[in-house]
Amino acid sequence: MSKLKARFGVDTELDTPRVAYRERIRKTVQKQGRHKKQTGGSGQFGDVWVRFEPNEESEEMVFAEEVFGGSVPKNFFPAVEKGLREACVHGPLAGYPVVNLKAVLYDGSYHPVDSSEIAFKTAANLAYKAAMPEASPVLLEPVCELKVTVPDQYMGDILGDLNKRRGRVMGMNPTGDGEQVIEAECPEAELMSYAIDLRSMTQSRGSFVMHFVRYEQCPADAQEKAIAAAKAMQDGE
Numbered sequence: 747m748s749k750l751k752a753r754f755g756v757d758t759e760l761d762t763p764r765v766a767y768r769e770r771i772r773k774t775v776q777k778q779g780r781h782k783k784q785t786g787g788s789g790q791f792g793d794v795w796v797r798f799e800p801n802e803e804s805e806e807m808v809f810a811e812e813v814f815g816g817s818v819p820k821n822f823f824p825a826v827e828k829g830l831r832e833a834c835v836h837g838p839l840a841g842y843p844v845v846n847l848k849a850v851l852y853d854g855s856y857h858p859v860d861s862s863e864i865a866f867k868t869a870a871n872l873a874y875k876a877a878m879p880e881a882s883p884v885l886l887e888p889v890c891e892l893k894v895t896v897p898d899q900y901m902g903d904i905l906g907d908l909n910k911r912r913g914r915v916m917g918m919n920p921t922g923d924g925e926q927v928i929e930a931e932c933p934e935a936e937l938m939s940y941a942i943d944l945r946s947m948t949q950s951r952g953s954f955v956m957h958f959v960r961y962e963q964c965p966a967d968a969q970e971k972a973i974a975a976a977k978a979m980q981d982g983e
Contacts, residue, residue, distance in 0.1 A: 764979075765935045766888055767972055768961055769837030770846045771881035774799045779873025781865050791857040792865030794818060794826055796873040798881055801848035807834050811851040818854040818866070825863035826851050829870030838878035839885055839969075840976035845961075849874075885969045886961040888934040894944065895927050896952040903947050904928060911936035912968070931959065935968070 750756045776797040783790040801808055809827040811818075818826070830849045837844045854869075892913070896904050901918075905928070908915060913932035920926055937956065944952045964972060 762938050765938075765972070767840065767842040767964075767976075768845045768886040769839050769842050769883055770844060770886055771798060771800055771878065771883050773880070773882040775877040775881040776852075777873045777877035777880075779869040779871065779876065781868040781872060783865075784860075789857075789860040790862060790865040790868075791860040792822070792825075792862070792867075792869035793855040794851055794866065794869045794873055795853040796826075796830070796870065796877070797850040797852055798874070798877045799848045799850070801846050804848075805845045807831060807844070808848040809851075810848065813851060813853065817856075818851065819856060819861075822856065822861065822863060822866040823851065825866040826870040829867035830874055832867075833871045833874040838875075838883050840973045841980065842885070842976070844878070844883075845886070885964040885972055887964045887968065887972070888958055889931055889960055889962050890934050890937060890956045891959045892930045892932050892937070892954060892956045893927055894930070894952060894954040895921070895925055896944075896948050897925050900948045900952065901926055901928075904944075904952070907943070907947060908932060911940075912965075932956075933962075933968070934958070935972070 747758045747760070750758055774797065776795060779792075779794050779796065781790060781792045807830065809830060811823055811826075813823075834844045834847060836842075851870075856866075892908075894904060894908075898920075905915060908928070908930050911932050913930045913936070916929045916931060918926050918928050940954065944954060
């Protein structure tokens with residue numbers, strides 16, 4: 747920071763990186779989205795019934811339709827899908843993207859004059875907003891694989907610290923020169939200051955590498971903390 751200021755006259759701010767949480771639902775819910783607006787000229791009308799289901803097979807939202815009898819004309823299907831995809835960017839808990847979701851358009855109605863793509867897109871968005879809070883949503887957190895190399899004398903401190911960070915130790919391998927490689931899995935949210943903390947615990951003799959492996963459901967206390975942080979950030983903006 748001082749070098750940036752001295753050389754380029756640039757002020758900087760330090761902040762903790764944001765964790766890329768995701769959200770998903772655990773229950774099937776079906777809801778109606780109805781958009782009706784009448785002005786002086788032609789109005790807007792879109793009406794859809796959408797079923798939202800958990801979907802383990804795909805992280806991306808899967809859209810399907812089961813419309814019979816032309817209750818929603820086929821030319822409005824893409825508008826419904828677009829409305830749902832745009833809505834999925836913000837989940838009901840903390841505004842993080844929703845994954846593992848299947849949305850099935852199965853009924854609705856239209857007006858021969860007032861129906862339009864924008865009306866059906868809005869109706870789909872309304873159905874999403876009505877359904878998500880009732881679909882038992884949960885927060886998912888990224889979990890990282892961690893390999894920590896430390897001298898033998900610091901093993902106890904490192905293992906105790908990993909337990910405090912909700913880490914799971916998977917194994918320990920001696921390197922043959924007085925050091926151990928600890929393999930563990932740990933939520934990314936608990937590792938934001940790990941480089942500084944490891945240096946402190948090992949007198950700068952420890953090192954680590956980590957990479958993302960998967961998403962897992964947040965424990966209740968960690969979920970509450972993440973939701974509160976997200977809402978505080980949204981209020982600040």
